[in-house]
Structures are given as C-alpha cells and as structure tokens.
Amino acid sequence: MAMSQIKQVVDNTLPESAVSTRNISKNYGDVEALKNLSLEFPRGQLTSLLGPSGCGKTTLLKIIAGLLEPTSGTVEVNGQTVKGPGPDRAFVFQDFALLPWATVLRNVAFGLEMRGVAKSEREAIAEKYIKEVGLAGFEQSYPHELSGGMRQRVGLARALSVDAEVLLMDEPFSAVDEQTRRKFQEDLLSLVQHENKTFIFVTHSIEEAVYVSDQIAILLPRPSRVHEIIRPSNFRSKGVDNIRRDPEYLDIVDEIWASLRTYVE
Amino acid sequence: MPDRALLLKLLSAVILFGAWEIAGHIPISYAFPTFLESMSAMFRMIADGTMIDAYAETLRPLVVGVAISAVLGIAIGLWIGLSNFFDWLFSPIFIVMQAAPLAALIPLLVLAYGIGLTSKVLVVCIMAMPVIVLNTAGAVRNTPESLKEMGRAFLASEPSIILRIIIPAASPVIFAGLRLGISAGFIGAILAELKITPTGVGDIITYSRSIADYPSMYAAIFSIILLAVLFLNLLERTETLLFKGNERGYVSD
Amino acid sequence: MTLFGYRLPGMSSLIVWGLLWEIVGQSGLTFFVPPLSEVVATLFGVIGTSAFQKALAETAYAFIAGVFFAIVIGIPVGILMGKNRLLDEMLLPWVNVFLSAPLTALVPVLMVLFGFGMKSIIITTTLFGIWIIILNSRAGVKQINRSLLEMAHSFGASPMDAFFKIYFWAALPEILGGVRIGVIRAVKGVIIGQLLISIVGFGALFELYSANFLMAHFWAVLIVLFALAFSISEFLAYLERRVSYYAAKR
Numbered sequence: 127m128a129m130s131q132i133k134q135v136v137d138n139t140l141p142e143s144a145v146s147t148r149n150i151s152k153n154y155g156d157v158e159a160l161k162n163l164s165l166e167f168p169r170g171q172l173t174s175l176l177g178p179s180g181c182g183k184t185t186l187l188k189i190i191a192g193l194l195e196p197t198s199g200t201v202e203v204n205g206q207t208v209k210g211p212g213p214d215r216a217f218v219f220q221d222f223a224l225l226p227w228a229t230v231l232r233n234v235a236f237g238l239e240m241r242g243v244a245k246s247e248r249e250a251i252a253e254k255y256i257k258e259v260g261l262a263g264f265e266q267s268y269p270h271e272l273s274g275g276m277r278q279r280v281g282l283a284r285a286l287s288v289d290a291e292v293l294l295m296d297e298p299f300s301a302v303d304e305q306t307r308r309k310f311q312e313d314l315l316s317l318v319q320h321e322n323k324t325f326i327f328v329t330h331s332i333e334e335a336v337y338v339s340d341q342i343a344i345l346l347p348r349p350s351r352v353h354e355i356i357r358p359s360n361f362r363s364k365g366v367d368n369i370r371r372d373p374e375y376l377d378i379v380d381e382i383w384a385s386l387r388t389y390v391e
Numbered sequence: 392m393p394d395r396a397l398l399l400k401l402l403s404a405v406i407l408f409g410a411w412e413i414a415g416h417i418p419i420s421y422a423f424p425t426f427l428e429s430m431s432a433m434f435r436m437i438a439d440g441t442m443i444d445a446y447a448e449t450l451r452p453l454v455v456g457v458a459i460s461a462v463l464g465i466a467i468g469l470w471i472g473l474s475n476f477f478d479w480l481f482s483p484i485f486i487v488m489q490a491a492p493l494a495a496l497i498p499l500l501v502l503a504y505g506i507g508l509t510s511k512v513l514v515v516c517i518m519a520m521p522v523i524v525l526n527t528a529g530a531v532r533n534t535p536e537s538l539k540e541m542g543r544a545f546l547a548s549e550p551s552i553i554l555r556i557i558i559p560a561a562s563p564v565i566f567a568g569l570r571l572g573i574s575a576g577f578i579g580a581i582l583a584e585l586k587i588t589p590t591g592v593g594d595i596i597t598y599s600r601s602i603a604d605y606p607s608m609y610a611a612i613f614s615i616i617l618l619a620v621l622f623l624n625l626l627e628r629t630e631t632l633l634f635k636g637n638e639r640g641y642v643s644d
Numbered sequence: 645m646t647l648f649g650y651r652l653p654g655m656s657s658l659i660v661w662g663l664l665w666e667i668v669g670q671s672g673l674t675f676f677v678p679p680l681s682e683v684v685a686t687l688f689g690v691i692g693t694s695a696f697q698k699a700l701a702e703t704a705y706a707f708i709a710g711v712f713f714a715i716v717i718g719i720p721v722g723i724l725m726g727k728n729r730l731l732d733e734m735l736l737p738w739v740n741v742f743l744s745a746p747l748t749a750l751v752p753v754l755m756v757l758f759g760f761g762m763k764s765i766i767i768t769t770t771l772f773g774i775w776i777i778i779l780n781s782r783a784g785v786k787q788i789n790r791s792l793l794e795m796a797h798s799f800g801a802s803p804m805d806a807f808f809k810i811y812f813w814a815a816l817p818e819i820l821g822g823v824r825i826g827v828i829r830a831v832k833g834v835i836i837g838q839l840l841i842s843i844v845g846f847g848a849l850f851e852l853y854s855a856n857f858l859m860a861h862f863w864a865v866l867i868v869l870f871a872l873a874f875s876i877s878e879f880l881a882y883l884e885r886r887v888s889y890y891a892a893k894r
Contacts, residue, residue, distance in 0.1 A: 223541035492835035
C-alpha cells in the first residue's frame with residue numbers, strides 16, 4: 127500500500143460529505159420504491175428528506191441506517207461502504223421504539239449495553255444525556271408514565287448516548303403535539319450547533335424542514351427521485367425567534383409547496 | 392357510590408345462592424340439596440380432612456401436567472415464532488389440536504398408559520398445551536417491528552434481540568396463554584378423575600353420587616369450581632400487576 | 645415457508661406428518677399406531693357402517709341443539725348486558741366465573757338432574773359454548789361508536805330500527821367471533837358429554853374400538869371427527885373475516 131504512505135492532512139482525507147448515497151434503488155417485488163438515488167450529506171449539518179407520503183424517504187433513511195438493504199447502489203459513511211447497522215450511526219424512531227418494560231435509564235443505556243459498556247459507566251453516560259434532553263428526575267420512570275414528547279426525548283437521549291457521528295431521525299416529531307414540536311425544533315437547532323454531528327432528518331412538514339435544515343432534499347414519488355436540493359442561507363444566523371417571519375423562510379416554504387402540491391392526493 | 396360494583400356483586404351472589412336455597416327447599420329434584428346443606432357438607436369435609444386429602448390427590452396430575460405443558464409449550468412456541476420452517480411444520484398440528492375435541496383420545500391413553508397418574512397427566516397436557524404453544528408463537532411473531540429494528544440499529548446481536556426484546560415483549564401474551572392453559576388443565580384434570588379412575592375430588596363426586604349423598608357431591612363440585620376461579624383470578628391480577636403499561640409505551644397515546 | 649422459491653401452502657406440512665405416521669406405523673414400533681394407509685382404508689369402510697352413521701347422527705343432533713340454545717340465549721343476553729348497566733354488573737361476574745370454570749365438574753350434576761341421556765349432553769354442549777358468546781356479544785355492543793347511535797337518533801330511527809339496523813350490525817364482528825369460539829368449545833363439550841354422561845355417539849364408538857383393540861378404526865373415527873371440527877372452525881373463521889372488513893374501520 128504505497129499510496130497510503132503519502133502524507134496528507136487528516137482533514138483533507140475525509141470527504142466533504144459525511145454520508146453519501148450512490149445510485150440507490152430499492153424494489154419491493156415489482157414496485158420501485160427508490161430509483162437511482164444519489165445524495166450527499168455534508169458533515170456537521172442537518173439535511174432534511176422532504177416529500178409527500180410514499181416517496182420513499184423513510185426507506186432511504188433505513189437503507190442509510192443499514193436496516194434495509196438496497197436492491198442496487200451503495201451507501202458510504204466516511205468513505206466506508208455500509209453493510210449493516212454500525213456504531214457510526216444512531217437512529218431516532220417515529221414511534222419512539224422504547225422498551226415498555228424498562229426504565230428511562232435502561233432505555234437510554236440500551237445502545238451502550240449492546241456495545242458491552244460496563245453497567246456503572248453506561249448508566250453515568252445515560253444519566254448525562256437524560257439531563258441534557260431535560261428529563262432529569264425521570265430516570266426511574268417507565269415509558270407509559272411519560273407523555274409522547276417526553277418519550278421522544280428518551281429516544282433522542284438513547285441515540286445521543288452512543289455518540290455516533292451520524293444521527294438518523296425518522297419523522298421524530300410527527301407523533302407529538304404542535305407546541306411540543308416547536309420546542310423540539312428549537313432544541314434540535316441548538317443540538318446541531320453544539321454537537322459536531324451530521325443529522326439526517328425525515329419529515330413531511332414543509333415548515334419543519336425549512337426551519338431546521340441546512341439542506342433540504344425534496345423527493346418526489348413514482349418513480350422516487352430527488353427533485354431539488356435547497357440550501358437556505360440567510361435566516362439561520364438571525365436567531366430562532368426570527369426565522370419564521372424571515373422573507374427567505376417564507377419564500378422557500380411557498381416555493382416547496384408549489385412544487386409539491388400536484389403530488390398531494 | 393364507590394362500592395356500587397361490589398354491592399351489586401354481593402347482591403347478585405345473594406340472589407343466586409338464595410334461589411339455590413329455595414329451589415332446594417321445594418325441592419325441584421330429589422337430587423337437588425339446598426345451598427346451606429351443601430355448604431355445611433363442604434365445611435364438614437374440610438374439617439375432617441377429606442377435602443384436603445382429595446385435593447392433594449387431584450392437584451398432583453394438574454400441577455405436573457401444567458408444568459410439563461408450560462415448559463414444553465413455551466419452548467415449542469418460541470421455536471415456532473422464531474423460525475418460518477418450524478412454523479410451517481408444527482403450527483398446523485397445534486391449530487388442529489386447538490380446534491379438535493381432544494377428550495376423544497382418553498380411551499386410547501387409558502389403553503396405552505393404564506389408569507394411573509401417567510394417563511391423567513397426559514390428559515392435562517393435551518388440554519393445556521395447544522393454547523400455550525399458539526399464544527407464545529403468536530406473541531413472538533407479533534413483536535412490534537420497530538422494537539426489533541431498534542435493536543438492530545443499536546447493534547444488538549441476534550441472541551440479545553431474542554432475549555432482551557422479543558421475549559420480554561411477548562411475555563404478557565405468553566402469560567395469558569399460560570392462564571388459559573391452566574384453565575383448560577383444570578377441565579382435563581377433572582375429566583380424567585371422572586372418566587379414568589375416580590380419585591381425589593372426582594372420587595368424592597362419584598362416591599357421594601352413588602350413595603345419594605347429594606350435599607357432599609354438590610359441595611365437592613362447588614369447591615373445585617371455586618378453587619379454579621379464585622386461582623385464575625389471582626393469576627389475572629398478577630398479570631395486570633406484572634405487565635402494567637407493557638402494552639403501551641412504544642406508541643403515542 | 646418457501647421452498648426453492650415456491651410458497652408452500654399453510655397446512656401442507658400435514659402431508660409430512662402423514663408420511664411420518666405411515667413410517668412409524670409400518671415399522672411396527674407401537675401397536676397403538678397402525679399405518680396411516682391402513683387407517684384411511686378402514687375409514688372408507690367405517691363411514692359406510694350403520695354404527696358410524698348412527699354415531700354421527702346422534703352427535704350432530706346433540707351438537708346442533710346445544711349450539712342452537714347457546715346462540716339463541718347467548719346473543720340476546722349479551723346484547724342486553726351491553727345495553728343495561730345494572731344487568732351487566734349483576735351478570736358479568738357469573739359469566740366470567742363460568743367462562744373459566746372447569747365445566748366438566750358440573751357434568752355429574754346434570755347427570756343426576758336431567759338423567760343419563762341426550763338432554764344432559766345437549767345442556768353440557770350449551771354450557772361449554774354459551775359464556776364466550778355472551779361475553780363477546782356484550783363487548784360488541786359496548787364498543788359501538790356513540791356517534792353512530794347519535795346519528796341514528798338524529799335521523800329519527802325508532803328503537804326497533806336502532807336495534808336491528810345499528811346494534812346488531814355494528815356488533816356483528818364481535819358476535820361472530822364469539823360464536824366461532826363458542827362453537828369450537830361446544831364441539832369439545834359434546835364429546836366430553838358423550839364420554840361422561842352416557843356412552844353414545846362418537847363416545848360409544850371410541851369406547852367400543854379401544855375395548856376391542858381396533859386401533860385403525862379408532863384413528864379413522866378420530867380423523868373424521870378432527871376434520872369435521874377443524875372444518876367447522878375454519879368455516880366460521882371465514883364468515884368472521886367476511887364481516888371484519890368494517891370492524892377495522894370503525
């Protein structure tokens with residue numbers, strides 16, 4: 127391996143994208159869920175997959191997670207081809223997927239437990255992230271004792287505690303009420319800012335996508351493909367309180383709706 | 392009225408036992424003792440130890456049979472639930488067993504294994520096992536897909552997905568299957584004692600009928616039904632206590 | 645289960661078990677299990693005999709009568725319990741008691757009260773089947789969407805109309821579910837009755853064959869009986885699926 131001995135600055139060896147999908151197709155029998163889909167997910171940023179239902183956005187996310195195998199094409203995380211779930215990615219589920227018989231503490235520590243981290247150590251880590259998502263005091267509660275929003279915070283803490291570089295979020299806020307959802311979106315923005323992680327975020331809400339994303343990939347169905355990639359630029363720095371009345375924010379929301387409206391039944 | 396339900400329960404018990412008492416006094420049949428006669432026969436038999444000896448005898452095939460059915464049934468059920476091949480191979484047998492009147496096998500069992508404990512245990516087993524197997528298999532197969540996906544996403548190995556996700560998720564339904572199996576086991580145990588050889592409670596029933604001591608016969612029947620119902624109720628309570636919130640928690644309310 | 649890309653039908657493994665049975669039978673491993681081929685041959689012989697037809701007729705009579713009473717009494721009682729709170733609270737504990745009670749213990753009482761004949765067997769059959777029918781009919785009525793009743797009321801439906809056009813149909817999926825389980829239990833009840841009360845019908849055949857060591861005959865009748873029971877249960881499951889399409893969308 128003579129090539130690898132050529133000295134390079136570490137930052138340059140890493141690709142600009144943390145995750146890239148190359149020519150992904152996924153067929154279920156005769157149905158084409160995804161066709162020839164290629165996307166780049168920039169490191170340290172949040173990319174939304176937005177589209178009408180049935181456009182294969184969750185399928186794509188699960189392929190990136192390694193939970194589904196693509197019919198053809200590859201997913202690369204840090205230049206490594208994905209062959210299954212790995213420690214570099216963590217998943218936040220739409221229906222939370224909490225173990226109903228386990229306490230919040232055990233649920234959050236589950237990923238670490240599966241990695242063989244010793245009990246005291248993993249509980250210390252879990253406690254830290256439980257505090258971080260604002261659930262301090264609920265360590266010994268069970269999922270059914272929590273509200274929907276709190277349950278998703280548990281799911282988020284579980285994903286954060288394994289310290290994966292890439293966070294995959296499958297419509298994480300769709301099962302919580304509107305007000306909780308807004309709070310979540312604000313928290314997510316500060317999370318993107320402070321954690322050096324790459325976020326891939328599936329949503330069907332246009333406003334949510336524009337609000338939280340550095341990059342929005344709009345997927346269209348039948349056959350599923352990337353319609354457009356939008357990178358909002360100006361309103362991100364104006365603070366969470368001003369985003370929703372920023373003209374650019376409103377323009378982008380309108381523009382996306384214009385391209386999606388024909389696909390809504 | 393916080394105690395309305397309890398009051399009505401008591402009231403309906405009073406009405407039922409009252410009707411029994413009155414019907415016994417008319418009497419509607421020479422073979423229909425009053426409620427109080429039956430109760431006093433029951434307490435007499437409890438006091439003189441007849442009842443206790445009888446239950447020691449009756450509960451033996453029941454406990455052995457249910458224990459065998461539980462261990463074997465849950466093991467087979469897990470196997471069926473986890474493997475498509477075993478599902479294909481074994482499910483039809485238990486589905487047919489569940490629908491079929493297995494009591495018809497008793498004459499054959501007696502022929503093959505005699506009239507001893509073995510036959511009685513087997514009667515309990517064939518009654519109790521199908522529902523335990525089918526419930527376990529169904530519960531394993533119905534583990535929420537997202538929980539299994541969660542396990543894989545967080546790098547759980549195949550054995551730890553089974554041990555830490557599938558089995559705990561299935562346990563409420565497995566437990567309910569056990570309860571139904573025990574209920575069927577009671578039917579089997581009494582059937583065996585009435586059909587194969589009169590022992591235990593079956594002996595009290597058969598013997599007191601033959602000497603026309605109807606209060607004792609009714610008392611024995613009353614006691615076994617009472618015992619079965621109390622025990623199954625207790626199990627059900629344990630169930631709700633044990634698996635509180637297990638049905639919920641992973642979906643939004 | 646798929647094999648070489650083909651989906652194997654659900655019950656096809658019974659063929660494998662049949663083959664295994666044949667092998668065990670041919671090997672002469674145990675006297676109690678004659679080869680399946682012999683059993684099947686006997687089966688066609690047995691079906692034609694008057695003893696079998698008499699047993700079938702007696703069993704069918706007791707079974708149909710028992711199920712008839714279980715349904716005709718069970719469904720209205722269940723619906724009334726679902727509609728009337730007082731009745732519900734008075735009866736529900738007893739329904740639950742008899743649902744899980746070992747009903748075999750009650751058979752001797754039936755014997756002394758109603759004699760060692762058909763009457764007791766029919767009552768046994770009814771007792772086995774009725775409780776789950778009551779319970780399910782009650783549950784069916786309880787879950788009826790309130791807005792459906794308010795709709796009927798606001799469109800001026802009379803109580804009779806409401807009963808026949810709303811209650812019955814809205815509760816039908818649950819009622820049919822209860823009838824299916826009730827009928828399966830009644831099949832067990834009728835055989836237990838025949839074994840315990842008076843040795844008639846299939847019960848008599850089983851006793852006769854096992855007493856005379858006619859194993860092939862025994863298994864032949866057992867197969868017929870199991871097949872009948874299974875067909876009845878599958879037929880009712882099919883009916884239930886026909887109406888359950890709207891049960892999911894309420």
